[in-house]
Amino acid sequence: MILITLLKREFFQLLRSGHGIIPVFLSLAGANVLLVRFLMKAEGTAETLPALWGLATAFGLPFLAAVAASRGFTQDRETGMMRLMFSTPVRARWWVLGKVCAAWCLCLLYLFGMGISCYALVRWLLPVDAQLFATPMGFWLATGILILQAFLWCSIGTFVSLFSRSSASTFLFSLVSCLFAPPVVILMMAFWHSNMGIQWPWFPLQSMVYDCACGFVDVRMAIGCVTVSVVLIYASGIVFNALRLCATER
């Protein structure tokens, strides 16, 4: 019940703030532009629409999750709410889960919006014989993996917000860790081990969505997403309690 109370509160607060609807529209616009670009580029090839849709959506998702989750604890710290939260009889994990789930719900709204825009694209813009659900299994697999990834991005953003003192720095750090950390790591590995960079994709999580839409499910990556999310939520709870110990809410 505590989680539902917190989730309702956080989600509606997020929707009303500048971290809510506007970033959803911006992400939708960006992802749709990307989708159209992919479609134009893929014309005449065997690439399926769900795969391109999944790829475009996966690039917009970290941006939105970073904005939504950056509000997290940073806002409470700015308004002086942290001290009141510390003395409330609610366990740290519920505070963290409430914030992660609120940002995640916003990401689900974005996924729903992408689904609708894709449907509109097929219905009115693409040739009559083109079908979104040509490979329905691929579409739903991509959606499933996107939902898991959204949870991971939101967990990262919320974790970062515990350390940061402003929403802007939280957003930047979350975005960098969500989107640009894998290519940087791969670049560094390619620098040290010359043949490793060629084996791995630059954006592994986005590529995973593409592969899922094509019917190749990487179960290890999916389990990895869930495990890292759970670990981050647990770690966020510990950090929240540690803040109470050292009074850095000031």
Next chain:
Amino acid sequence: MLQLDNVTFLYAPDRGVKEASLRVETGEVIGVVGGNGVGKSTLLGLIAAALVPQSGTITLGVTGMGGRTKRLLSDDGIGYRRYVGYLTEAAPAYGELSVKRYLAFRARLHGVGIFRLRRRLTEALKRCGLTPIQKEPIAKLSLGLQRRVALAEALIAAPVLLVLDDPFAGIDAVQREAMAGIIRDVAVRSYVFISGHDPLLLKACCTRFVLMEHAEITADALDADAAMARLQPPRTPKEAEA
């Protein structure tokens, strides 16, 4: 009974709270007074379990329905926090929410069940004189009314331990008197801590004063005039003559 045993929480060697010991009985209203930066808010934060003592313990004795008294430690889980009502110095609230919605939200977090919620809300709103403005967004209220909302929030879960950090800051004499009346009513069955700079302002509701200087409790069981005398700087011979 509420007992502090050598409680220490230091930000720097002379900032925070150093080895504070205190014993409070039900019905007592303790005024914690002192200058700026002597550690009043830190002491109240520790008592409200918003901070964890670096050393020492804070024990709250709570008598249950069967007459059995259980002892709760401030840094041991959320049990202690269930009995605390806390008004922080900044008195933060979610400004976009209406008074009633905000209080309902906080009451749910304090574990007030759905069946008790309506009664508790009505009581808190009536007690703090917020019934006519219960549908107003908090952000649109004056500072004094916002502090009253924060007080109502501290009272909503019927706390055994009420901690009020500078509750009279920035409010006029009429509202101060109204708030003092509310605190006196609650104090009958609770332990109340109030911090402030001026003992004479707290005189209306406090039964005992504790003086803090340089992160330490330097005097206990003072009355308002004695506390005021201790707080004022020593007079020069010229001033004394005048």
